[in-house]
Amino acid sequence: MGPPPVVTGISPKEGPPGTRVTIRGEFLGTSVTDLIGLKICGCDCLLSAEWKSKNKIVARSGPCKGRGDIIVTTRSGGEGTSTVQFRGYHESIGPVKESAVWVEEAAPPSLPWGRRPMSPTTYTPPDPLGLSTEGDDCKFPEEELHEMFPDGSGKLSDDNFQPGWYLLEHHSNTSYEDLKAGMVFLQRKVESQKEGQLSFLKANTGAVMDQLDRLVLLKNMYEEDERKNGKEPLPSLQAAIEESISLADSLFAEILSRKDNADKTREALSLLTRHKFLFQLPASIDRNIRKKEYDLVVNDYTRVKNLFGNTDVKLFQKILDEIDKKIEDLKEKLYTRMKTMPINVQEQTKYIRLLISLNWEGDAAWVAITSRKEYLMSLMNKVKDHFKQKEEQENSDKGKRKAKEAESAGAGGAWGVRGAWCAAACGALAAQLHALWPLARRYFAGELAGEPAEPQRHADLKEMIIAAVELFSEHMRSCLLSGSSNKTLPTDALRVRLVANLRHLREAYDELIKLDLPSQPLSIVEKVIFDYRVHGMTVFLQRALKRVKGLGEKETWKIEEFSDYGAITNLPQLLETYMNEALSAIHKCVSSGGRREAALLVEGAEPAAALHKDVRSILLAYVTVLENLALNHDDQEFNNNNLSVALEQRVAPGSSSRSWQQRLLLAGANATYTRRVTLTNIADAFQNFGFPKPTQALQATKEALSALESTIAETYLEHKGDPLVGTIEPSMDMGRHKTDADVIVDDARPYVYEIINNLIAVHAEVDSVCGAASVRYVRDICETVCEELARLAATAPAPPDPAAAFQARLEYTLLRVACAEHLTRKAENHLMEALAGIPPLESEEEKKRMDSIVEGFKKRMELQLASLNCNMETV
Incomplete structure (x- = not known):
């Protein structure tokens, strides 16, 4: 610069x-x-x-x-x-x-x-009178002045100037004295101009002399021309002009033709220059289309239509036809791109606006909305087909692996495919609706519509959204609520997968809520989430049911704990563990609801009823497991002749190899412990997790356990008490079964001691397992023994002599003394019936002798009686 x-x-x-x-x-x-x-x-x-x-x-x-x-x-x-x-x-x-x-x-x-x-x-x-006309109003209209002076004018410069007109127009209000003064002014001004002629000529001498010279020159030129050409020079002048024209034509014909061509070329170039925009527009359109600068194309097309839309020039019309053809091709191209998916909303909106600007026949925005809906439906189906094919491939590969590897990897792979399916479907639904719904809202707001939207299209859009959400719901039910892959999936992996899938569903649901969709499609997705939560709850409960049903295979009959209700194995603890794990998983994974979700386990609702039903199935399955463990046995043979042999074959308490009668007693102890303790703990767990208490399921389980306990007791009595009772009559008849009348009776026969020893053996066996609960089994056996003694006394003949009667009364009395703590009212009645058939003691001496023998028996059998009567607390 x-x-x-x-x-x-x-x-x-x-x-x-x-x-x-x-x-x-x-x-x-x-x-x-x-x-x-x-x-x-x-x-x-x-x-x-x-x-x-x-x-x-x-x-x-x-x-x-x-x-x-x-x-x-x-x-x-x-x-x-x-x-x-x-x-x-x-x-x-x-x-x-x-x-x-x-x-x-x-x-x-x-x-x-x-x-x-x-x-x-x-x-x-200026006024020639030197008077001011400011403020004068003309009182004479122009029409009246024309009538008064038809051939005159009020302008000073006109040839037909009339002073009267001028005075009426400009000085109608001026006084006479002023007019006289104006007249004097005008006269003085004219005189001054006459007096100043000489000075004026002196000031303009050059101009005057120049004018005189011009006049003299003009006169001389005229006279010279008259001498040469005469007074009539026009004919000769005309002939000369015509000759010059013909000569010029002959000399410049070619030049003039070239000039004409040049003029035509110049005019064409001028036309091209002036309408350069029109002639270059086809090439400009092609160039901008290749650059995807469609806005420039629309602006140029709108401009050329405004400038040349109504032209009659055929050349212009031809160019406009070519431009229109290119624009039609562009419309088809934009229409195809607008419908081709996938495409982002901004680009699709741009194509819609371009089509509207190009006056495309049709509703471009509605076509875009329909295309997005169809793409969403096809995308959901493609996602389904893709993951279905992938799952089939996983299953095919699983069949080719070894059994153990397939079981460990196949289930996880199948569930991985289902989880990826859920994530992809949720993402596709949220993304596409996030594009479709705002586009539709802008359309109905009039931002993307060339014409007002038809009322029916509101209902059509709603049906589109509902159809898409229903298809998503159908696929998610097929993906998440069906299949058996979860049967072999580990619990922790299952919980992680359920939580991940539920998270995907809730994220999609939250995206739909942000879009402010109608309540109907939202309720469809909410129902899917709710059903999936119920499904998750059912899955955990079914897995718990399966694990409970397999408890029989895990029973080692190893005593884990000595409770107030006897020795128990790990079965009650496993039942409580499985239930707690299931309830904990339900609470962590599916119990808590998300945004706008209903509570899952509401008292009286269907999910709560399903929960109680499954819990009932689990608990009753546990009862069935105990029943099968207790009553299904192989070693049912007892030593009916000598029960002490069976007792000598008992296994140590910590051993896992137990006899059938010990397993029977352990099953009874497990049933009692479960009824009294485990079920209470399970009820507390429901309360701690905030779930409705399964009162009916717990009550049904308690009743089933009580029935099982009675069945176990009856079975044990049948297989243990009946052989014991069966030895009484043979033992009575063996050895010294006859009493001499002269011999003094001082002790009971051996069968009495055998009965006592057998009862002690039974008590020891039951007490080693059942503890304080063993009294039930001993009482039942004692009752059976007393019933058998009453039957034998009723069928036997009356004692032939007093010694025999004393012997019989002594034996029944000793049995009554030995079993006094285990005798029920029914057993007492049986002994009273047996004693009623024996003559009473008549002398005081016999009574004293009876008392002496009984006291001696108590001292002699103190250890045995203590063993028989220990642990007599009432359960």
């Missing part, structure tokens, strides 16, 4: 518009092209400027008025400054102003800078 221009002097310093002004200064431009601006008093004078040098410029002033700066602008230095000012003024020449040259009254030609000076018609001459 060079230094800015500076104006330091001008000549002249003032003048009317069109004054030739010489501008001097510094840095006024390096060339003609470097001068790009010139303003005089704010008027642009660049068109009249002539650049002379870097220090001088000549220009004509514009229609400026007043003082102002001269500002020069150059390409090299920019806008300059001025140290001097030019004053412009407007000069008007009227018909009464003296002038040395002729002044045309018509409008003068345009000035060189394209502007016209003040028109003479707008000039108002």
Whole structure:
């Protein structure tokens, strides 16, 4: 950049518009092209400027008025400054102003800078009387003046000027004295002009002499021409003109033809230049389409339609037809791209607006909405088919592996496929609805519709959304609520998978809530989530049921604990563990609801009823396991002749190899412990997790366990008590079964001691397992023994002598003393029946002898009796 221009002097310093002004200064431009601006008093004078040098410029002033700066602008230095000012003024020449040259009254030609000076018609001459007309109102309308002076005029410059018209128009209110004074003024002015003729001629001598010279020259030229050509020169002039024309035609025919061609070419080029936009538009459209600058295409097409839409020029029409064809191809292209999925919403919206701008016939936005809905449906089906095929491939590969590897990897792989399916379907639904729903809302708001949307389309859109959500629901039910892959999946992996799938469903549900969808499609997804939560609860309970049913295979008959209800194995603890794990998994995974989700386990609701039903199945399955363990046995043979042999074959308490009768007693102890302790703990677990208490399931289980305990007791009595009772009668008949009348009876026969020893053996066996609960089994056996003794006493003949009667009474009394702590009312009645058939003791001596023998028996059998009567607390 060079230094800015500076104006330091001008000549002249003032003048009317069109004054030739010489501008001097510094840095006024390096060339003609470097001068790009010139303003005089704010008027642009660049068109009249002539650049002379870097220090001088000549220009004509514009229609400026007043003082102002001269500002020069150059390409090299920019806008300059001025140290001097030019004053412009407007000069008007009227018909009464003296002038040395002729002044045309018509409008003068345009000035060189394209502007016209003040028109003479707008000039108002001063009043010739020298009077002010300001404030005078014309009392005579123009129509009346025309009637008074039909051939006159009130303008001073007109040939038919009428003074009366002028005075009526301008001085109707002027007083007579003023008019007389005006007359004097006019006379003095005329006289002064007459007196000043000589001075005027002196001031304009040059102009007058020039005019005289021109007149003399014109006269001489006229006389010379008359001598040469005569008084009638026109015929010869015409002949000369015609000759010159023919000669010119012969000389310049070829040149003129070339000129015509050049003129035509010039006109064509001018036409191309003027309509360059139209002729270049087809190529421009192709170029912008390749660049994907569709907005430029639409703007150019709209512009050309506005400019040439109604043209009658065939060439223009031909070009417009070609442009229309390209635009139609573009419409089809945009329409195809708008429908081709996948496509983001912004790009699709852009295509919709372009189609509307191009006046595409149809509802582009609705087509886009329909396309997105169809794409969503097809995408859901593709996701389903893809993961179904992948799952089949997983199962096929599983069949080719080894059994153990397949079991460990196959289930996880199948569940992995299902989990990926759920995640992909949820993501697809949320993403596509996140694009479809805002697009539809903008459409119904009128932002994307060329025409108002039809009312029916609101219902159509709702059906679209519902159809898509229902398809998603159907697929998710097929994916998550069916299949058997979860049967072999580890519990922790199953819990992780259920939580992940539920998270995917809830994320999709939250996205739909953010879109502010109608309640009906939201309720469909919510129902899927709710059903999946119920399914998860059922899965955990079914797994617990399966594990409980397999408890029989895990029973080792190893005593884990001695409780108040006897020795128990690990079965009650495993039942409680399985239930707690199932309830904990349900609480962590599916119990708690998400946003807008209903509570799962509401008292009286269907899921709570299903929970209670499954819990009942689990607990009753446990009862069935105990029953099978207790009653299904292989070693049912007892040593019916000598029970002590069976007792000698007992296994140590910590051993896992036990006899059937020990397993029977352990099963009974497990049943009692479960009924009294485990079920209470399970009920507390339900309360701790906030679940409805399964009262009916617990009550049914207690009843089933009580029945099982009774069955176990009856079975044990059948297989243990009956052989014991069966030995009584043979033992009575063996050895000394006859009593001599002369022999003094001082002790019971051996069968009594055998019965006592057998009862002690049974008590020891039951007590080793059942503890305090063993009294039930001993009482039942004692009751059976007493019943058998009463039956034998009833069938035996009466004692033949007093000694035999004393013997029988002594034996029954000793048995009663030995079993006193285990005798029930029914057993007492049986012994009383047996004693009722024996004659009573008659003498005091016999009574004392009986008491003495009984006391001796107690002292002699103190250890045995203590063993038989220990642990007699009531359970």
